[in-house]
Amino acid sequence: MADMTAISLPIEKSRPIVNVSERHEARVAWMLAAPAMILIVLFILAPVVAVITLGFTDFELGYSTFKFVGFENYAELMGDRTFRQSLWNTTVYTAIVAPASILLGLSVALLIESEKLGRSFFRTAYFLPVASLLVAMATVWQYLLHPTIGPVNSLLNLIGLPGPNWLGSAGTVLYSLSMIGVWQTVGFNMILFLAGLTAIPRDLYAAAEIDGAKSSLDRFFLVTLPMLGPTTVFVTTISIINAVKVFETVKTLTEGGPNKASEVLLFTIYQEGFVYLRVGYASAMTVVFLAVLVVMMFAQYRLVDRKVHY
Amino acid sequence: MTETFSFGRAFRLTLLSLGALIFLAPYIFMISTAGKGQSEIFTSSLSLIPTQFFYLENFAKAFGRVSMGQLLWNGVIVCGLIFVIQVIIAIPCAYAMAKLKFGAARLLMALVMLGLLVPIHATSLPLYVAFDSAALLNSYTALVAPFSISVFAIFLFLQFFRAMPDDLIHAARLDGMSELGIVMRVIVPNAWPAITAFAIFSVVAHWNDLYWPLIVVSNQAYATPPLGLLFFRAAEAGDDYGALMAATLIITLPLVAAFLLAQKRFVEGITMTGLKG
DSSP: OHHHHHHHHHHHHTHHHHHHHHHHHHHHHHHHHHHHHHHHIIIIIHHHHHHHHHTTBOOOTTOSOOOBOTTHHHHHHHHOHHHHHHHHHHHHHHHHHHHHHHHHHHHHHHHHHTOOTTHHHHHHHHHHHHHSOHHHHHHHHHHHTOTTTOHHHHHHHHTTOOOOOTTTSTTTHHHHHHHHHHHHHHHHHHHHHHHHHHTSOHHHHHHHHHTTOOSHHHHIIIIIHHHTHHHHHHHHHHHHHHHHTOOHHIIIIITTOSTTTTOOHHHHHHIIIIISOOHHHHHHHHHHHHHHHHHHHHHHHHHHHHHSOO | OHHHHHHHHHHHHHHHHHHHHHHHHHHHHHHHHTTOOHHHHHHOSSOSSOSSOOHHHHHHHHHHHSOHHHHHHHHHHHHHHHHHHHHHHHHHHHHHHHHOOOTTHHHHHHHHHHHHHOOHHHHHHHHHHHHHHTTOSSSHHHHHGGGSOOHHHHHHHHHHHHTSOHHHHHHHHHTTOOHHHHIIIIIHHHOHHHHHHHHHHHHHHHHHOOHHHHHHOOSGGGOOHHHHHHHHHHHSOSOOHHHHHHHHHHHHHHHHHHHHHTHHHHHHHHHHHOSOO
């Protein structure tokens, strides 16, 4: 404190100089940040404003004029069977892929963590799908799941079971796509859980054992699970958001078919906006998509704020 | 005691191996089928080693229909450009936000947080209209420009720079370095872990992205690997799975090879960035 008062006088005197240097610092900061700021406005802010605005118009690419139609697009959306189907399919897909890939990711991480043998081999094996080109691997899955010449059905026939037309029938297509989705994301969640697990201090387990948590299952619920709280919230949010954004497999394998059974949100937006060129209508769909993402993010923030404090 | 222990271990190892087998099965079949002739694919799908090797024929077909070299080259160019521009734009901005005082810092932070919420799928409609009216469809510009700004890069570097000691920067200032000089000669050399992590995030994301290239590119000359594979599938009449698997093998290999070579960096990168955030 004494030091502070001692040097406070000269600083008072040199105030104008400090101001000049502060102004200089601010100017340099502006210059360093300006390119990023301009690009954010150009490629994020302006397009978002534009997409919200376009959602209130009947703009179609190729026509030079358009007019504002208020909430007409949204009214049409409510009655649009394709869109409703698409929302429902996306929900079902997410409801399968997110929990399954989180639970499997956690299980694999726990198994790998508790087993010394072949640790890096297993990690690589489960992670490989994440590092692979999804469009390419989807093509491989298409072959694997081929109704007549695919290995999966050959295997089923071998043990006397009839193989379904995995990607070709309306009843199974969404589940087949979900399976591919799970296969693709488990490794990613596993890596995050592994990182979370190694961050847990060893002595917590010892302490829990002294406190009477004798079985490893007890210790799991007493120590591991709570300590993984922040990781789990993060993994859950990312898993849900990525599942809602499913597109590649649908575009590559099914084009939304058969009979709209695998029509998902981004694919519907893509079709309306870039194939039928109904930009206004597709913009309204995009706003719904964006709203879903925003709600998801806020849910995460609130959860992180409330639950994950120790 | 030891009895149950080894039983538990055996159970664990069996589970892990079974799972690994399922996860690797697509790769095994991809490699196997890429070497099979058309007739063998139709008759015996479960035998893994081709009776007659058709690798050369299938790879020749894959290289013949679509120019694979061009596809991979486009992928390298597009991902390389995107990554370099993102870093050049994001680092100075993150440095300013982390270490300099200026009025717009809070506004900028709000913009970054907003940007984190918005994926390309949400901005693609207006961007497409804009690129279309500027006659920029089917160009590297269209493929790269929307990703020139990565708010995620800013966010990541910002956190990394905040943890850097201020003394480092003060010392450089006393040496008479300009702020830009500090960024280039003090910040960047100390930020390699963050830059590597971001490189992995960025390259994986854009190498795999199908949505935006599909929208702006219809000319095969500008196709990125995923889009090129779609073109290849469309050009492939019927079910020539041998050629198709050869093509997928060629296209999957670069990133998988990179991953196998730099596995540790990949894992660190993902833990640091939470990939695809």
